[in-house]
Amino acid sequence: MVRLIDLAFQKLELILNEMSEEALKSLDMLAYFKKHHTAKELKEISDKLRKLKEEAGELILEILVRYQPMATDLRFAKSAMEISYDLYRISRYSYDIALALDEANLSLDECIDADVQNNIEKVKSMLNLTIKAMLERNKDLAIEIKNMDQVIDKAYKEYFYKALVYKGGKCSIANLLIMRYLERIADHCAYIADEILFVIKGSK
């Protein structure tokens, strides 16, 4: 017999899946950045994810009240709350990147350097893996994601110190901002990886 709580979890997983797809799409859209246009679309996605996060939160509260979950169920409910927030933040940072480009009146191919371009791809594949790890509750993948986060962190720091000495005008500021946002997105992927490990292993 299927447990009542599992029916509710199925609904929750649908929401998380939709959020994952949208978050991924938001990073994807940066690759096809169009002035003003992309930022507007990304704002819509980010607003949508904020609503979905609220929806997930309400559903999780309902699950807690109705079924008083324990053990893995309890850990999953708690993690789903965190993960929905992380996914929303990821879409919000994508929007911030588009805003930064717009405000500096840049387009991606105008002055975005190869390092940054490269990092966008890295973070995108990281988010892809994160979503895969989440769906499969895959411990090894989660650990891999945490390692990738350290690589991105390091890339950002290096870029930051390079930018300090290199006077490159507005292009350099925009690049640095984007690197910074990508680093934050990678952090949220790593947080999700932590949550996945928490659900699987249950160690504090």
Next chain:
Amino acid sequence: MENYVFEIDHLNVWIENKHILKDICNLKIPKNTIFAIMGPSGSGKSTFLKLLNRLLELKKNVKIEGEIKFYGQDIFKIDPIRLRRRVGIVFQQPNPFYHMSIFDNVAYALKANGLIKNKADLINAVTEALIRANLYDEVKDRLNKPASVLSGGQQQRLVIARALALKPEVLLLDEPTSQIDVVGARKIEELLISLKEQITIILVSHTPQQAARISDYVALFYDGRLVEWGQSENIFTYPKNELTEKYVAGRI
């Protein structure tokens, strides 16, 4: 001095040649806590509880092997009557003496144990027990009414008052709220929490949710075996054993 009220090791029990409790090892009940025991029906919880104040031996054809220490002392070397005064027990079905007055239900326990010398002492002791059982305010105007006028939850608290009157160090409770309405059950849960500063409570709980609400430690019994025990927050959030996971998550 002793941090553990009971220490149980290598415990086996047979009733009518049937192996009921199977090699319960390294189970320790810390002092001044609520220690919950959960498990499906027939897993040996009641048998275990009745062992702790040597009520089980009153049954025929019971064979017990292994070690049970009460404050470091072998319980089988303690006079059972004295042990039962120090380790009270409350059962699932409230069992006051229905025709006896509320007052006498408590007074009877004191008199039967020869604990009271005069009337004034008796009144004080009964009042104190009713207060400790969080029942006094509800019954103080009708102490002479029979216990049968009380609600199920009140009757259960009366039974707890009767046990408390003997000033036990440990209170064993076997599914004390399973026959009681929600409000009555909540009052009993609150009462148990208020009591643990003074005594140690070992509670067989009919739902993991109740155990999660009020226990500090919890053990899972399954088919006569001790599956896992530990601090409640750990067991309910991060159980180590797969059976525990399944039991608390309602998968078995």
